[in-house]
Amino acid sequence: RAKKSGRNQMAFFSPALDHAAQTRLQLVDQLREAVKTEAFELHYQAKVDIASGRTIGAEALLRWKHPVRGLVSPAEFIPLAEETGLIVSIGEWALRTACIQAMSWSRSLDRWLTIAVNLSAKQFQDPALLEKVRQALACSGLPASRLELEITESMMMHKPDEAAATMRALRQLGVHLAVDDFGTGYSSLGYLSRFPIQCLKIDRSFVQNVPDSRADSTIARTIVSLGKSLGLTVVAEGVETQAQLDFLQQHGCHIAQGYLLGRPLESGQFIEQLLGRNIRTGRER
Ligand code: C2E
Ligand code: MG
Ligand code: MG
Ligand code: MG
Numbered sequence: 001r002a003k004k005s006g007r008n009q010m011a012f013f014s015p016a017l018d019h020a021a022q023t024r025l026q027l028v029d030q031l032r033e034a035v036k037t038e039a040f041e042l043h044y045q046a047k048v049d050i051a052s053g054r055t056i057g058a059e060a061l062l063r064w065k066h067p068v069r070g071l072v073s074p075a076e077f078i079p080l081a082e083e084t085g086l087i088v089s090i091g092e093w094a095l096r097t098a099c100i101q102a103m104s105w106s107r108s109l110d111r112w113l114t115i116a117v118n119l120s121a122k123q124f125q126d127p128a129l130l131e132k133v134r135q136a137l138a139c140s141g142l143p144a145s146r147l148e149l150e151i152t153e154s155m156m157m158h159k160p161d162e163a164a165a166t167m168r169a170l171r172q173l174g175v176h177l178a179v180d181d182f183g184t185g186y187s188s189l190g191y192l193s194r195f196p197i198q199c200l201k202i203d204r205s206f207v208q209n210v211p212d213s214r215a216d217s218t219i220a221r222t223i224v225s226l227g228k229s230l231g232l233t234v235v236a237e238g239v240e241t242q243a244q245l246d247f248l249q250q251h252g253c254h255i256a257q258g259y260l261l262g263r264p265l266e267s268g269q270f271i272e273q274l275l276g277r278n279i280r281t282g283r284e285r
Contacts, residue, residue: 028084030066031077035089039065042097043264046273047116047235047257050249055274057114059150059257060098061264062090082122091123092132099140099147101267106146109274116148116178124155125162130169137173144174148199151177153185156195164195171196178235183223193230200227204238207258211247224253 034040044058064072081087095117102115123129137144149170156163156179167177178199179192183206202223209216220236227234236248239258248256262273 024080027077027080031064031081031084031086034064034066035086035093038093039067040090040093041065041071041266042094042101043266044101044270045257045264046262046270047114047255048261050245050253050256055113055262056255057102057116057146057148058270059116059264060094060101060118062094062118078120082120085122087120087122088126091120092136094118095132095136096139099136099142102146103140103142105267105271105274106142108271112143112146114146114148114176115142116150118150118180119155121155121158124151124166129166130173133170133173133175137175145176148176148178150180150201152180153182157186157191160191160194167196181237183219189226197232199233199235201235201237201257202253204258207236207238207244207248208240210244217247220248220253221251224248224251228252 041063042060043063044060046055047057047059048054049056062074062078064074064077066072078087081090098115098117102113106112119129126132133147133149136142137147151167156167170177176198177196178201179195179197180201181203182200184203200223202220206216206220206223210220211217224234233254234252235255235257236244236253237257239245239248239256239260241260244258245256245260262270265273
């Protein structure tokens with residue numbers, strides 16, 4: 001009893017702690033409200049085929065339209081959304097919106113673009129995931145092969161057998177699966193070939209130090225050749241300099257993504273950028 005009242009007293013005399021807890025509660029309330037009003041936006045970052053310079057698709061990146069703070073980045077609210085389970089509804093919205101957007105671009109460009117959507121651990125474990133993906137495809141009309149789902153190594157390695165089963169079911173729908181932030185997790189190479197994946201995304205932390213760091217250049221090169229020998233498409237994320245792009249091209253990396261090729265943009269700006277000229281070929285990007 002004494003201990004308990006002591007704790008209460010400490011809370012009472014610790015306004016800083018109290019304040020942090022209140023801020024968190026308030027954020028959760030606001031996030032819940034945002035789910036109701038769909039106060040989110042997707043920004044789209046180009047995925048560029050390195051050999052041709054063509055934009056083959058985009059990755060959808062979530063932002064929260066906060067009433068006071070403006071656009072809040074996913075790093076700031078996805079952990080909270082995960083803890084509260086709100087990510088499941090937010091993710092469903094993102095999936096649906098991204099598919100509709102990709103279908104609309106493909107119609108107006110008269111060629112197919114692919115759209116990549118990030119999944120979080122909770123979504124990946126959601127028993128209704130398959131049905132939600134099916135619905136997003138059905139209501140947008142987007143062919144399954146134009147949707148790519150990005151998951152991380154830790155999501156695959158958490159319960160590898162269950163993860164592989166989920167992935168096989170998704171593959172049966174026809175969607176593509178990419179391993180995001182590859183190289184930062186602990187997946188064993190032996191396991192990698194057991195998962196039905198089509199794509200590896202080299203984490204930005206390696207790409208960043210290419211070609212100056214010998215170690216990171218070796219890692220990046222090794223991931224490219226590993227991916228290729230497994231028959232996978234290899235994507236480099238976070239490409240910011242021409243030297244990085246040249247290195248990746250030289251080592252046969254297929255696709256690049258990063259500020260050099262395009263920042264994440266809202267849909268209108270994204271399509272404008274896409275309609276700009278391809279510097280190399282003079283045609284549409
Ligand atoms: P990610 O999937 O690895 O996405 C790449 C992140 O790197 C994005 O940050 C992107 O804006 C940023 N980026 C791209 N190119 C460059 C570059 O050249 N330099 C630098 N410094 N950064 C670059 P963002 O948009 O803040 O997203 C952060 C993470 O939040 C994502 O990492 C992804 O894990 C997660 N996320 C984003 N959207 C969603 C979503 O719809 N659902 C879920 N579950 N997670 C999402
Ligand atoms: Mg991603
Ligand atoms: Mg990534
Ligand atoms: Mg990353």
